[in-house]
Amino acid sequence: MVTSALERALAPFPLESVPASHARRFLEPGPVVLLTTRHAGNENVMALGWHQVLEFSPSLVSCVVSRSSRSFEMLRASGECVLNVPGSDMLDAVVGVGNCSGEDVDKFARFGLEREDALEVDAPALPQCHALIECRVSDDRAVERYNLFILEVRHIRARVTPRPPEYVHYVGDGEFMLSGKRVSRKRLFRPEMLGF
Amino acid sequence: MVTSALERALAPFPLESVPASHARRFLEPGPVVLLTTRHAGNENVMALGWHQVLEFSPSLVSCVVSRSSRSFEMLRASGECVLNVPGSDMLDAVVGVGNCSGEDVDKFARFGLEREDALEVDAPALPQCHALIECRVSDDRAVERYNLFILEVRHIRARVTPRPPEYVHYVGDGEFMLSGKRVSRKRLFRPEMLGF
Numbered sequence: 469m470v471t472s473a474l475e476r477a478l479a480p481f482p483l484e485s486v487p488a489s490h491a492r493r494f495l496e497p498g499p500v501v502l503l504t505t506r507h508a509g510n511e512n513v514m515a516l517g518w519h520q521v522l523e524f525s526p527s528l529v530s531c532v533v534s535r536s537s538r539s540f541e542m543l544r545a546s547g548e549c550v551l552n553v554p555g556s557d558m559l560d561a562v563v564g565v566g567n568c569s570g571e572d573v574d575k576f577a578r579f580g581l582e583r584e585d586a587l588e589v590d591a592p593a594l595p596q597c598h599a600l601i602e603c604r605v606s607d608d609r610a611v612e613r614y615n616l617f618i619l620e621v622r623h624i625r626a627r628v629t630p631r632p633p634e635y636v637h638y639v640g641d642g643e644f645m646l647s648g649k650r651v652s653r654k655r656l657f658r659p660e661m662l663g664f
Numbered sequence: 665m666v667t668s669a670l671e672r673a674l675a676p677f678p679l680e681s682v683p684a685s686h687a688r689r690f691l692e693p694g695p696v697v698l699l700t701t702r703h704a705g706n707e708n709v710m711a712l713g714w715h716q717v718l719e720f721s722p723s724l725v726s727c728v729v730s731r732s733s734r735s736f737e738m739l740r741a742s743g744e745c746v747l748n749v750p751g752s753d754m755l756d757a758v759v760g761v762g763n764c765s766g767e768d769v770d771k772f773a774r775f776g777l778e779r780e781d782a783l784e785v786d787a788p789a790l791p792q793c794h795a796l797i798e799c800r801v802s803d804d805r806a807v808e809r810y811n812l813f814i815l816e817v818r819h820i821r822a823r824v825t826p827r828p829p830e831y832v833h834y835v836g837d838g839e840f841m842l843s844g845k846r847v848s849r850k851r852l853f854r855p856e857m858l859g860f
Contacts (some may be wrong), residue, residue, distance in 0.1 A: 490836070496713045497833035497841055498694010517692045520716035522728055522810050530726070530812075532718055563849045567857055610806065614718050614814070616726075632835075634844070637693035640686070640860040642853045645693055645828070648844025650835075653759045657838045661763055664836040 481627040483595065488527040488621040490664040494553050494599040495529055496521050497647065499635035500562055501601075502552040503533065504583070505542040506591045511583065513575050513594070514539040515566035517638045519551070527621035528606065535615050538570045543617060547605040548589035551619075552597040553626075556634040556646045588622040598633040599626035677823040679791065684723040684817040686860040690749045690795040691725055692717050693843065695831035696758055697797075698748040699729065700779070701738035702787045707779065709771050709790070710735040711762035713834045715747070723817035724802065731811050734766045739813060743801040744785035747815075748793040749822075752830040752842045784818040794829040795822035 486493070495501070504513045519531035529551070533540045543549050554562055561579040568575060576583055576592075583592035586602045593600045603619035610616035627633070635647040654662060682689070691697070700709045715727035725747070729736045739745050750758055757775040764771065772779055772788075779788035782798045789796045799815035806812040823829070831843040850858060 492713075492834075493836050496694065497835050498692065517688075518717045520726065520728070521714045522812060528810070530716065532716070559847070559849065560852065563852045567852060567854050607809075613803075614724070616718060618810070632841070637833075637843070638688075639693050639828075639846075640689050642850030642858050643846060643848050645846050646844045647833070648830070648842045650839060650841050651755070652839050653755065654838030656756065656759045656763060658763050662838050 481629065483600065483625040484628055486624040486626050486628060488624055489524045491527050491529055491601060491621045491624060492521045492524070493664050494601060494624070494626060495519060495551070497635060498637050499553050499647075500638050500644075502554055502562065502565060502594055502597065503531070503539055503543075504550045504552060504592045504594060505539050505546055505548070507542040507546040510542065511576070511592050512539050512542055512570040513565055513581060515562050522618065528618060529601075529603065529621060530616055530618045532615050533617060540615065543605065544608070544611070546590065548591050549603050549619070550586050550589065550591050550593045551601040551603060552594040553599040553601070554594075554596075554636060555598045556636050558596065559636050559644065562636055586623070587625070598635070599624060677825065679796065679821040680824055682820040682822050682824060684820055685720045687723050687725055687797055687817045687820060688717045688720070689860050690797060690820070690822060691715060691747070693831060694833050695749050695843075696834050698750055698758065698761060698790055698793065699727070699735055699739075700746045700748060700788045700790060701735050701742055701744070703738040703742040706738065707772070707788045708735050708738055708766040709761055709777060711758050718814065722802075724814060725797075725799065725817060726812055726814050728811050729813060736811065739801065740804070740807070742786065744787050745799050745815070746782050746785065746787050746789045747797040747799060748790040749795040749797070750790075750792075750832060751794045752832050754792065755832050755840065758832055782819070783821070794831070795820060
């Protein structure tokens with residue numbers, strides 16, 4: 469069940485498609501993401517902070533998925549997922565998801581996570597989040613050694629206007645930092661370094 | 665040249681050694697880092713936002729280093745580097761470093777970056793930063809394809825007390841977000857999920 473307060477807060481900021489090459493806008497600042505998967509009639513969600521951008525075009529990102537998680541086997545089997553970037557209004561759901569297993573509980577229901585079909589991959593997306601980054605596994609050669617999946621971004625939808633989001637960043641030991649002030653230094657950039 | 669204001673601000677917060685397995689404390693929140701290298705009598709520094717944590721023990725992190733940078737060849741040749749995590753008081757130096765090449769200018773001098781020898785690797789470290797993460801390349805198999813270096817953390821020094829740092833996070837297009845409020849959710853964590 470969605471809290472109606474969250475629904476009301478999000479209504480004025482619709483999800484819009486964003487070029488796949490812009491994944492850095494949402495991932496490079498380092499937020500915790502909620503990784504969603506679907507396989508063989510099951511859906512799951514996990515919290516994940518070990519990810520990075522690899523390339524603009526093709527749009528590639530990587531992430532480590534713990535081998536002990538159900539999501540590991542589901543991602544391996546389906547080859548598809550969504551990296552959903554929650555805002556700070558979802559902090560307690562993020563913590564809840566990160567501290568239980570899909571084997572024991574329906575995490576979507578328990579933490580009030582709405583889901584809908586992703587547009588280009590066979591996985592659920594979480595439309596309460598700030599950005600929904602749909603991905604396909606493009607290289608699994610580092611999975612055996614590091615649990616490291618290399619993903620190609622297929623589609624991004626995000627709430628880009630009007631205000632910048634406040635993300636959730638994990639620092640370990642049960643503590644988070646929230647995104648703070650935005651500052652521009654465009655004037656100090658070489659023109660070819662601007663853009664996303 | 666160090667600004668005396670920065671020197672005075674840092675003086676009460678000495679660098680302390682921290683277990684190498686705690687790299688997530690400094691990298692998982694997603695700050696821009698300054699990567700420093702030394703090779704064949706040259707030293708260089710670059711700004712880098714594409715990194716992630718891979719493993720606690722051995723302590724592994726990965727990062728993408730642009731192939732067009734001098735640092736790419738220096739890291740490849742030396743196999744060692746330091747990931748220096750600057751605080752927001754160094755934002756303009758970070759931007760400056762990210763917008764010029766070591767072929768044209770001595771970036772250390774131009775942006776007032778003090779340097780000293782790292783403790784366990786042959787590279788300069790930047791003691792004005794909040795954390796100095798000394799690394800050795802442990803796996804270069806993904807370098808050809810993705811410019812992705814897998815690094816083993818050999819030593820960490822950081823200013824851990826008394827206040828949490830404010831990092832710099834890049835969101836693209838010349839804009840940054842600074843780290844904001846710290847919030848604890850320890851009470852919602854399973855005990856085995858706590859610690860760093």
